[in-house]
Amino acid sequence: SQQGEEDPQALSIQEGENATMNCSYKTSINNLQWYRQNSGRGLVHLILIRSNEREKHSGRLRVTLDTSKKSSSLLITASRAADTASYFCATFEGAGSYQLTFGKGTKLSVIP
Amino acid sequence: DAGVTQSPTHLIKTRGQQVTLRCSPISGHKSVSWYQQVLGQGPQFIFQYYEKEERGRGNFPDRFSARQFPNYSSELNVNALLLGDSALYLCASSPGLAVSYEQYFGPGTRLTVT
Numbered sequence: 672s673q674q675g676e677e678d679p680q681a682l683s684i685q686e687g688e689n690a691t692m693n694c695s696y697k698t699s700i701n702n703l704q705w706y707r708q709n710s711g712r713g714l715v716h717l718i719l720i721r722s723n724e725r726e727k728h729s730g731r732l733r734v735t736l737d738t739s740k741k742s743s744s745l746l747i748t749a750s751r752a753a754d755t756a757s758y759f760c761a762t763f764e765g766a767g768s769y770q771l772t773f774g775k776g777t778k779l780s781v782i783p
Numbered sequence: 784d785a786g787v788t789q790s791p792t793h794l795i796k797t798r799g800q801q802v803t804l805r806c807s808p809i810s811g812h813k814s815v816s817w818y819q820q821v822l823g824q825g826p827q828f829i830f831q832y833y834e835k836e837e838r839g840r841g842n843f844p845d846r847f848s849a850r851q852f853p854n855y856s857s858e859l860n861v862n863a864l865l866l867g868d869s870a871l872y873l874c875a876s877s878p879g880l881a882v883s884y885e886q887y888f889g890p891g892t893r894l895t896v897t
Contacts, residue, residue: 704885711871711893713787714826716885759825769839770816771886773825 677760677777685782690747692777694760701765703736705745708757750781787876787889795895796864804859804892808876815857816886817849818873826873832857869896
């Protein structure tokens with residue numbers, strides 16, 4: 672079953688603009704991860720944020736986590752055409768769990 | 784260093800047949816997980832193997848099975864294929880048992896069942 676729900680399902684922006692994607696989840700988590708997938712191929716890990724962290728940065732990426740609202744957001748600043756991809760959030764619940772639970776993803780299109 | 788590799792890249796099978804998909808993890812990684820991704824959806828967890836033992840199983844029927852070899856490579860087997868098994872099958876590896884760290888994904892095997 673899907674744990675996270677990304678919003679919006681699809682997003683189209685101009686190159687240079689910022690892109691924000693949101694993820695909501697249902698259960699308590701140990702950490703939340705964001706992945707990128709190009710053209711239905713393998714996923715690439717972008718960033719991991721732990722349940723005791725509120726914000727994390729990596730290059731042009733900024734992730735926030737609000738455990739009280741069970742939600743996270745991924746901000747990509749100064750987007751490029753190469754950022755065109757599907758973005759997924761994935762949650763890890765913690766001890767006793769052996770899986771990442773993915774959302775349905777946000778399809779981002781960056782127009783040159 | 785080579786990343787996670789999967790074979791074959793594409794596969795077409797007929798309903799009722801059996802299929803075997805293969806995965807080689809990154810060198811030194813002992814954990815392999817399998818995911819199924821249906822078009823338009825996120826990946827769904829099937830299995831995790833660590834040190835040749837099954838450590839986790841998702842909500843999939845017994846037609847799905849897997850194993851891990853002494854060199855940590857893995858095979859996913861699906862018997863009695865159904866049309867609904869058509870999907871991208873992804874393999875991911877990580878250094879240790881816990882999936883609390885990032886997973887390294889292979890390019891996937893696209894299975895089409897006709």
